[in-house]
Amino acid sequence: MKRLTLSFDNGPTDGTGAVLDALAQRAIKTSFFLVGKQLRAPGARALAERAKAEGHWIGNHTLSHDVPLGRADAPHGHHLREIEEMDVLLDGLNEDVPLFRPYAGKGILGPHVFTAESLDYLRRTRHTVVLWNSVPRDWEQPPNAWVARALADIEAQSWTTVVLHDKPNDAMKHLPAFLDTVMARRIEIRQEFPPDCLPMVAGESQWDASALVRAT
Ligand SMILES: [Zn+2]
Structure with a gap:
């Protein structure tokens, strides 16, 4: 049986409520990876x-979803501010084992994703690092593609x-039909993540993620 884990990045936005409605109507549990500047917006x-x-x-x-942590031109202290300040902002919302999803830029993984320092911070603070293996580019036209x-x-x-991205755009208008198709195909929807998307669980390395770390 095929399995599917859904995740929604870059919110909250004015589109989050409609996504939550579609998920609740089908009793589907997912994850939302939030961006600090979005979380600071009213409501x-x-x-x-x-x-x-x-x-x-x-x-x-x-915090700001602007420069991937491992980019060579990232400003000094960037990785700590981006992860640590967002953890503070998430106080009361974070999971017992906090989840971190890096910003990669269009979902493309590579050595720009982490620095050694940022991974060390995630290790010391016992984060689980959550990657992905499908980025269907819901930002592209047409909105149902x-x-x-x-x-x-x-x-x-x-x-x-x-x-996916819980944005107030036409792409998410196709989420209910997508979910109904998945359910009709008897694909098992899980909230947990597959091991190959988890290079670190509660601060423990699971597999060699050096391909995601900037060479120093
Ligand atoms: Zn993102």
């Missing part, structure tokens, strides 16, 4: 609290972790 924290109250997991997706790409990824893999 955003209430949306994050609603997501948590409805059983979704909340994670850290950096991501659905076929996500379904193809699900068919091609045994356990797919898909990255």
Whole structure:
């Protein structure tokens, strides 16, 4: 049986409520990886609290989502500010084992994703690092094209972790139909993440993630 784990990045936004409605109507639990500058917007924290109250997991997706942590031109102290200050902002929302999803830029993984310092911080603070294996590009036109790409990824893999964005755009209008298709195909929807998307669990390295770390 194929498995699917859903995740929503870069919120909260004015589109988060509609996504939560679609998930609640189908009793689907997911994760939301929040960005600090979004969480500081008026009304955003209430949306994050609603997501948590409805059983979704909340994670850290950096404070400003501007420069990947491992980019050579990232300013001094960047990685700590981006992770640590966001952890502070998430106080009361974070999971017991805090979740961190790096910002990679269009979902493309590589040595720009982490520095040794940022991974060391995540290790010391016993984070679980959550990656992905499907980015169906829900930011591209036409707004329903991501659905076929996500379904193809699900068919091609045994356990797919898909990255979507809970934005107030036309792409998320196709989320209910996508969810109904997945359920009709008897794909098992899990809140947990597959091991190949978790290079670190509660601060413990699970596999060699050096390909994601900037060479020093
Ligand atoms: Zn993102």
